[in-house]
Amino acid sequence: MLSKRALASTLYDLLDLYRVIAPCQRDGELRFDRVVSAKEVMLDYGNTAKSPKGVFFPQHESMIKFGRQVDQFNQIKQVPLDRTPTVLLGVRPCDARAFVLLDSVFAQGRYLDPYYQARRQNTLIVALACTSPRQTCFCHAFESGPYDRQGADIFLRDAGDAYLVEGVSQKGRDLISQGYLGRASQAYLDKAAEIEAQAVARLADIEPVVGIEKLLPGLFDSPVWQEIAEKCIACGTCTYTCPTCHCFNIEDRLLANSGERVRAWDSCMYQFFTQHASGHNPRPDQASRWRQRTMHKFEYLPRNVGLFGCVGCGRCVQSCPVRLDIRGVLRRVREAASAGGNVEE
Ligand code: SF4
Ligand code: SF4
Structure with missing residues (x-):
């Protein structure tokens, strides 16, 4: 577990090593953006209006640049791929699961997208369980839910004044093993289970999409x-x-x-x-x-x-x-x- 009070100092450690992208206030709205201070990170939120897909697949990006030389467009410069080590923090489970679909399009099979792949391979996704599903949420119609771990490298669960931290992928387990965490007592495990049960009880009735x-x-x-x-x-x-x-x-x-x-x-x-x-x-x-x-x-x-x-x-x-x-x-x-x-x- 990681106490919420210790989160800021852990984040400062991460900020030294990684580009950290997290929910924060920008231009009057909550969005995923690069943060430079732990104080900017807002983990107590519903969800952002825009999804974090732009972290791997930006709304617009330059692929190549070219210049004219003796009346020809014959100077072509590749734009360097973005391989900055990145932590994408506080992603809701639905959005983490969406990356599994984007991976199948851009990073698997016959045609691979180097721009997407470079960012994706160098990013660690820290997902955050959703404790307050909204009336418009229907993740549970897909045999999923607000505690689904698919697409996450590390999964955080609210346990009152601490988060329970779980390594989902090898990448996630490697980061956790660097020693940021303490062992959770039974009281914290019970609190996390209670919060999860309350979240699941908030989900609206909906017909399954599967089929x-x-x-x-x-x-x-x-x-x-x-x-x-x-x-x-x-x-x-x-x-x-x-x-x-x-x-x-x-x-x-x-x-x-x-x-x-x-x-x-x-x-x-x-x-x-x-x-x-x-x-x-x-x-x-x-x-x-x-x-x-x-x-x-x-x-x-x-x-x-x-x-x-x-x-x-x-x-x-x-x-x-x-x-x-x-x-x-x-x-x-x-x-x-x-x-x-x-x-x-
Ligand atoms: S469904 Fe709604 S949001 Fe989508 S294009 Fe039509 S009007 Fe716009
Ligand atoms: S509910 Fe489904 S279709 Fe609508 S924005 Fe979310 S993932 Fe896309």
Whole structure:
């Protein structure tokens, strides 16, 4: 265990050795950012409006830079990969689990993303159990919950005036073995169990998501997508705040004698996301874009990598300006499937 009073001095030790990224106040909002002082770290929080996915997959990043030489763009400079040893502290279990999905996209299989990999391989994730799940949280619909350890290297549990600290991966156990911790007494173990039971009791009733991947193939041509997309204003907020959404665009930004190739987040909710150079758009309306968002997260990813593209963090539910609730979308999917799938209702 680590007493909450000793946390600050442990953090100062970490700050000497690592770049520490943690929840802190920036520009009037709570977000994950680099901290330079233990005082900035805020571990007593619900969750951030934006997920910490930008730590590995920034909202925009330079991939290469180039300069003109004798009327040609022929000086190309690679941007150095970011291998700074980093501790990502205070990540909620849903967001830590989202990294497992991002790993399957960027760091496994045939195509590896060196930019993501360099940051990911040099970062240790310290997750923090969630003691106050919100009404919009539905991690427990995915056979998960506020104490899920997936994706974490080290897992912290609240035990009153201390945290219980658990090494989940070898990387995490190695850091813990450096001697920052004391042994927890039975009283602390009991207190942690009591807090966990209270957190689990706060979870709202929800139907399991597992199994929905089998219903979706029959709904490709269903009118349900038109109904779901009716009030969407295509602002993209749901995809930008989502810890698992990972679509991006790459473009060359040109100045007179130089330029850079930039990768930036993109959104399947946008009209021009799939528009071809010919002008043809295979997803011409918001209904087909909402079908893609739903099927990608709940059918294609489970089929291709064995994971859902949603961890139930509830951010899109909270941030959507027209209150389009993904839990309601899944409910309508179940209803449409039981009413006969692709047939007009
Ligand atoms: S789809 Fe919504 S609830 Fe699911 S992970 Fe993304 S933001 Fe969270
Ligand atoms: S946040 Fe809401 S309105 Fe904006 S794109 Fe997503 S579903 Fe549509």
